[in-house]
Amino acid sequence: MRVVVNAAMSADGKLSSKRRDQITISGPDDFDRVDALRAGSDAVMVGVGTVLADDPHLTLDDPERQTARRERDEPAHPARVVADSRARTPTDARILDDAATTYVFVAESAPAERIEALEAAGARLVTAGEERVDLASALPSLEREGVEQLMVEGGGELIFSLFEAGLADELRVFVGSKLVGGRDAPTLADGEGFVAEFPELELDDVERVDDGVLLRYAVV
Numbered sequence: 001m002r003v004v005v006n007a008a009m010s011a012d013g014k015l016s017s018k019r020r021d022q023i024t025i026s027g028p029d030d031f032d033r034v035d036a037l038r039a040g041s042d043a044v045m046v047g048v049g050t051v052l053a054d055d056p057h058l059t060l061d062d063p064e065r066q067t068a069r070r071e072r073d074e075p076a077h078p079a080r081v082v083a084d085s086r087a088r089t090p091t092d093a094r095i096l097d098d099a100a101t102t103y104v105f106v107a108e109s110a111p112a113e114r115i116e117a118l119e120a121a122g123a124r125l126v127t128a129g130e131e132r133v134d135l136a137s138a139l140p141s142l143e144r145e146g147v148e149q150l151m152v153e154g155g156g157e158l159i160f161s162l163f164e165a166g167l168a169d170e171l172r173v174f175v176g177s178k179l180v181g182g183r184d185a186p187t188l189a190d191g192e193g194f195v196a197e198f199p200e201l202e203l204d205d206v207e208r209v210d211d212g213v214l215l216r217y218a219v220v
């Protein structure tokens, strides 16, 4: 399975503000590129921090892309995936509507009543890891469901973990022309941070998009 990490960051490397609420960094062309990347992916993943902060839908905006998927005998929208150790995803979250299949990765320690609530809301639960979702154990379950390309949209905690576990194949970053600042504002890769054995990236392409730059890296 190919794992493509995509995010939009400010010129100073922030994914959002210190309030951790969503800010618009991409312009129209970049949002369209993201829609196309979603359309070419079998599943789109975020961490529960993003679900709680943004209540994203993670579906396709462009009806023609939905039609093209249906014509390929694929569902109109890619599946949605949340890494959510404690099953904190609200049952009325937009990702749990019936627009697409939604997988929630939980840890063994997740409260049983929360798991039942999410299952009742239509989520497909995958348990991996004792206290925290073990991504290396969880991702193969998507592969078994036919996911060949997984797009990861963030946030910074999840992106760090994917790099830490050596699970990311590609990184696409839109660098917008905004300065956000704030030492506590989320960055592209948060987590514990690396102090050695920093993941190496190979710059494959640079393109001007909107009033910013799209960087495409292969993970070495």
Ligand SMILES: NC(=O)C1=CN([C@@H]2O[C@H](COP(=O)(O)OP(=O)(O)OC[C@H]3O[C@@H](n4cnc5c(N)ncnc54)[C@H](OP(=O)(O)O)[C@@H]3O)[C@@H](O)[C@H]2O)C=CC1
Residues within 6 Å of the ligand: 006, 007, 008, 009, 014, 015, 016, 017, 019, 020, 021, 022, 023, 025, 046, 047, 048, 049, 050, 051, 053, 054, 083, 084, 085, 086, 088, 132, 133, 134, 135, 153, 154, 155, 156, 157, 158, 159, 161, 162, 186, 190
């Ligand atoms: N500009 C952009 O492109 C994007 C911006 N954002 C922004 O990012 C912010 C949210 O990012 P962030 O707070 O980092 O949250 P994340 O979306 O990265 O979610 C992090 C949470 O996921 C859960 N999780 C479960 N398993 C793992 C694991 N193995 N590794 C890491 N996390 C795991 C953890 O909660 P638990 O322990 O409970 O499981 C963790 O706190 C928001 O402000 C949002 O607006 C988000 C996406 C894209």
Ligand SMILES: Nc1nc(O)c(N)c(N[C@@H]2O[C@H](COP(=O)(O)O)[C@@H](O)[C@H]2O)n1
Residues within 6 Å of the ligand: 007, 008, 022, 023, 024, 025, 026, 030, 031, 034, 046, 050, 054, 055, 056, 057, 058, 059, 153, 154
């Ligand atoms: N690519 C991109 N550019 C930005 O400027 C952003 N703020 C984000 N945020 C991500 O998009 C998700 C919202 O998805 P829906 O429109 O609700 O489907 C949000 O949760 C972030 O993951 N992305």
